[in-house]
Amino acid sequence: MTAPRRLTRRGFLKRSAAAGGGLVIGFHIPGFGAERLLAATVDSLAPNAFVRVGVDDVITIIVHKSEMGQGVFTSLPMILAEELDADWSKVEVEASPSTPEYAIGFGGQLTGGSTSVMTSWQLFREAGATARAMLVDAAARRWNVDAADLRTEAGVVFDAAGDRRATYGELAEEAATLDVPSSVPLKDPADFRIVGTNVRRLEGPDKVTGAAEFSIDVRLPDMLTAVVAHSPVCGGTVRSFDGSAAEALPGVVKVKQVPSGVAVIGRDFWSARQGRDALEIEWDDGEGARLSSAGLRDEYLAMVETPGAVAEDLGDAAAALDGAARTVEAIYEVPYLAHAPMEPLNATVHAKADGADIWAGTQAQTLDQRAAAGILGLRPEDIRIHTTMLGGGFGRRANPTSDFVSDAVAVAKDEGVPVKTVWTREDDIQCGYYRPMFVHKLAAGIDPSGMPIAWHQRLAGQSIMAGMGFGAPVDPSSVEGAAHMPYAIPNRHVELHSPDKPVTVLWWRSVGHTHTGFVNESFLDEVAHAGGRDPFELRRALLRDEPRHLAVLELAAEKAGWGSPLPEGRGRGIAVRKSFESYVAEVAEVSVEDDGTVRVHRVVCAVDCGVAVNPWNVEAQMESAIVYGLSAALHGEITLEDGRVQQSNFDDYPVLRMDEMPAVEVHIVPSAEPPTGVGEPGVPPIAPAVTNAIFSLTGVRVRRLPIRMSETE
Amino acid sequence: MISLNVNGRTHEVDVDPSTPLLWVLRDHLGLTGTKFGCGIAQCGACTVHVDGVARRTCRLAVRGVEGAEITTIEGLSEDGLTPLQEAWLDQDVVQCGYCQSGQIMAASALLASNPEPSDEEIDQAMRRNICRCGAYNRIRLAIRQASGSAPRGGAR
Ligand code: FES
Numbered sequence: 001m002t003a004p005r006r007l008t009r010r011g012f013l014k015r016s017a018a019a020g021g022g023l024v025i026g027f028h029i030p031g032f033g034a035e036r037l038l039a040a041t042v043d044s045l046a047p048n049a050f051v052r053v054g055v056d057d058v059i060t061i062i063v064h065k066s067e068m069g070q071g072v073f074t075s076l077p078m079i080l081a082e083e084l085d086a087d088w089s090k091v092e093v094e095a096s097p098s099t100p101e102y103a104i105g106f107g108g109q110l111t112g113g114s115t116s117v118m119t120s121w122q123l124f125r126e127a128g129a130t131a132r133a134m135l136v137d138a139a140a141r142r143w144n145v146d147a148a149d150l151r152t153e154a155g156v157v158f159d160a161a162g163d164r165r166a167t168y169g170e171l172a173e174e175a176a177t178l179d180v181p182s183s184v185p186l187k188d189p190a191d192f193r194i195v196g197t198n199v200r201r202l203e204g205p206d207k208v209t210g211a212a213e214f215s216i217d218v219r220l221p222d223m224l225t226a227v228v229a230h231s232p233v234c235g236g237t238v239r240s241f242d243g244s245a246a247e248a249l250p251g252v253v254k255v256k257q258v259p260s261g262v263a264v265i266g267r268d269f270w271s272a273r274q275g276r277d278a279l280e281i282e283w284d285d286g287e288g289a290r291l292s293s294a295g296l297r298d299e300y301l302a303m304v305e306t307p308g309a310v311a312e313d314l315g316d317a318a319a320a321l322d323g324a325a326r327t328v329e330a331i332y333e334v335p336y337l338a339h340a341p342m343e344p345l346n347a348t349v350h351a352k353a354d355g356a357d358i359w360a361g362t363q364a365q366t367l368d369q370r371a372a373a374g375i376l377g378l379r380p381e382d383i384r385i386h387t388t389m390l391g392g393g394f395g396r397r398a399n400p401t402s403d404f405v406s407d408a409v410a411v412a413k414d415e416g417v418p419v420k421t422v423w424t425r426e427d428d429i430q431c432g433y434y435r436p437m438f439v440h441k442l443a444a445g446i447d448p449s450g451m452p453i454a455w456h457q458r459l460a461g462q463s464i465m466a467g468m469g470f471g472a473p474v475d476p477s478s479v480e481g482a483a484h485m486p487y488a489i490p491n492r493h494v495e496l497h498s499p500d501k502p503v504t505v506l507w508w509r510s511v512g513h514t515h516t517g518f519v520n521e522s523f524l525d526e527v528a529h530a531g532g533r534d535p536f537e538l539r540r541a542l543l544r545d546e547p548r549h550l551a552v553l554e555l556a557a558e559k560a561g562w563g564s565p566l567p568e569g570r571g572r573g574i575a576v577r578k579s580f581e582s583y584v585a586e587v588a589e590v591s592v593e594d595d596g597t598v599r600v601h602r603v604v605c606a607v608d609c610g611v612a613v614n615p616w617n618v619e620a621q622m623e624s625a626i627v628y629g630l631s632a633a634l635h636g637e638i639t640l641e642d643g644r645v646q647q648s649n650f651d652d653y654p655v656l657r658m659d660e661m662p663a664v665e666v667h668i669v670p671s672a673e674p675p676t677g678v679g680e681p682g683v684p685p686i687a688p689a690v691t692n693a694i695f696s697l698t699g700v701r702v703r704r705l706p707i708r709m710s711e712t713e
Numbered sequence: 714m715i716s717l718n719v720n721g722r723t724h725e726v727d728v729d730p731s732t733p734l735l736w737v738l739r740d741h742l743g744l745t746g747t748k749f750g751c752g753i754a755q756c757g758a759c760t761v762h763v764d765g766v767a768r769r770t771c772r773l774a775v776r777g778v779e780g781a782e783i784t785t786i787e788g789l790s791e792d793g794l795t796p797l798q799e800a801w802l803d804q805d806v807v808q809c810g811y812c813q814s815g816q817i818m819a820a821s822a823l824l825a826s827n828p829e830p831s832d833e834e835i836d837q838a839m840r841r842n843i844c845r846c847g848a849y850n851r852i853r854l855a856i857r858q859a860s861g862s863a864p865r866g867g868a869r
């Protein structure tokens with residue numbers, strides 16, 4: 001794998017002189033932030049936007065993806081450091097500014113879809129290899145030898161005989177005078193020394209001392225803090241308000257109306273929060289006031305009885321169902337879910353006449369720039385986003401309407417000083433953004449040997465993409481994993497209803513797979529049992545032409561001891577799913593207590609994510625995804641009554657706690673394929689692995705989440 | 714004026730005495746390592762030590778802790794890291810990290826009162842702290858490492 005690769009944006013590479021002796025190199029994009037980049041690179045080699053080699057040997061790697069727990073501030077530097085042959089102990093990581101050279105992929109700077117490593121793999125390898133080539137070239141010139149005879153290791157260039165050595169820092173200034181090569185060889189993966197090893201997080205020390213800065217921790221001179229009263233009914237607006245009682249409170253600075261409601265600006269959070277309690281607001285509830293989960297459920301149940309937009313049509317499912325030896329039918333349901341990242345939503349904004357600074361833990365810098373520019377009447381490039389650490393994202397902090405950032409911008413507009421706007425936990429849980437509620441109706445036809453020959457599925461639930469103005473009859477994110485299943489079932493028909501509702505919906509860690517994973521993997525289990533086949537063996541048979549699915553399925557089954565006896569009172573369930581280009585199978589071991597409490601004792605997970613850049617982090621992400629999925633499967637439910645969300649905080653929207661945590665084993669399939677997603681793919685198989693285990697133990701089929709044994713027949 | 718003893722230093726703060734300690738620490742003393750997660754004593758993100766005991770500060774009025782010895786994550790160790798924090802690093806526990814100050818404060822109070830807790834005792838003490846990133850197994854492992862019942866992380 002030494003073929004020369006093109007460095008993305010090579011056309012923009014330009015060499016330019018800098019004050020202070022050395023030459024620095026950066027991207028030149030006319031009219032945009034190149035100057036800023038150059039200014040930052042004096043006294044270092046900076047052959048591209050992602051790395052600076054300092055004369056002090058420090059390697060600074062600039063990451064344009066947001067660190068929200070998924071480990072990207074370590075995995076992306078590992079990739080670059082690998083090709084650079086850097087000394088890992090000298091590597092530092094820095095969040096990129098929101099300048100155009102970092103607005104790569106998704107049409108802008110955005111972290112999501114488990115794509116960070118996938119889309120940065122080639123880019124970061126080339127960025128590291130380019131810097132290395134220039135350092136080697138500098139050494140070759142200094143020693144007057146052929147660059148091909150030099151080798152590098154851990155931040156040092158050595159000559160062939162091993163007589164001479166120079167550190168990268170010693171070579172940085174000379175290297176900076178050289179042309180940036182247009183193509184550089186990449187390593188043979190067999191020679192990787194950093195990628196594929198267990199590396200601890202670079203930002204770990206700051207996160208165990210309380211020093212890591214999340215946006216809620218930002219403190220600026222003269223900064224004020226605001227909270228906003230939002231409509232208690234989803235989609236409601238302010239009719240009138242009286243802020244005089246709030247303004248009379250000592251710590252309250254100002255009360256003002258903003259598009260989302262009424263803001264109270266105070267000298268600190270508690271003052272603003274007290275002020276909000278003192279507001280008198282008359283709301284116009286709007287049409288949202290008629291919404292209730294029970295009503296939506298009735299509506300969706302009726303909807304799945306009628307034809308929808310066709311998402312997949314293969315063979316002749318109707319005829320095959322008619323002719324089948326046996327048929328199975330079922331209705332499945334999932335509720336709205338809140339993301340509830342640990343750090344409540346917030347942003348700090350300093351709006352000035354000619355630009356604005358925004359400190360935010362955001363997954364969507366480019367979208368936020370556009371939204372802020374619109375509100376402030378500025379150009380997007382005048383909005384500087386300072387990305388802090390994110391206290392969890394899970395999709396919530398990548399919002400096409402930039403809701404929490406827009407809120408903060410509207411509050412800070414015309415204030416002249418920085419204002420931090422903080423949503424309370426209740427503000428996030430109530431009338432925020434949700435994984436949409438869905439109802440699925442399924443029917444399968446089974447042949448006399450027990451093999452499924454027909455699959456008919458109709459689902460109803462809000463489209464996430466339609467809410468973003470990308471209306472289409474079939475939103476792929478609604479049906480992913482339901483349409484085009486990997487299973488060799490010859491006749492398939494999938495239809496979708498996408499009702500429009502005033503509840504705002506958003507991608508929630510693993511998006512459509514959150515419901516199709518549960519529904520399709522549970523119903524396939526029903527099919528297996530109805531046909532008298534072992535659920536693992538049926539999947540194997542149906543995946544015979546899908547080697548990567550098969551490999552994770554078999555690995556998880558083997559490590560879990562599929563088929564071996566379990567202690568009394570325990571059941572085992574299996575599920576497999578490809579999502580975000582990675583393959584994950586999970587086997588859950590459960591018990592059900594007399595009062596109906598479900599306990600998950602052990603989860604065995606097998607994952608194929610291509611090259612596992614940082615295996616330890618892959619394990620952590622699988623564990624994390626399993627916990628996130630279990631929280632939803634066992635507890636998660638947002639319900640509406642008269643347009644009001646009935647949950648508000650962790651007391652009535654419970655999440656998994658340590659005493660419910662199963663033992664988790666993660667097994668990684670060795671692979672030389674390019675790396676694929678790890679943040680989300682662990683979520684989809686866990687709910688069906690658990691419900692399939694409950695069935696094998698009790699004979700009760702759970703078709704509605706969260707699992708409530710008392711509600712199953 | 715309220716007088717508070719935080720991390721060995723005395724601070725005079727001019728706040729309403731009913732203000733929760735959390736917001737005095739964060740907004741008035743600049744000790745932002747202690748986090749706001751729920752505000753209703755459900756998640757543990759705001760945990761500090763008050764006279765050596767783990768307390769949630771989001772519902773703890775400052776007037777009630779005048780004169781008490783308050784320790785936050787910033788004051789957990791005089792210099793360097795405590796063995797518990799080292800264990801946290803060894804096991805690479807943190808993900809987003811937002812819950813972790815509270816987790817570490819809860820865990821260190823647990824170990825102070827029970828130096829060798831069983832897994833059951835760890836679960837019962839730590840179930841009060843939510844981690845949305847789901848780092849629970851590594852948290853438990855780090856506590857066990859610090860208490861001597863698990864090997865150093867990375868040794869597997
Ligand atoms: S913020 Fe205090 S327990 Fe959650």
Ligand code: FES
Pocket residue numbers: 069342391392807808809810811812813843844845846847848
């Ligand atoms: S590490 Fe993210 S909430 Fe615990």
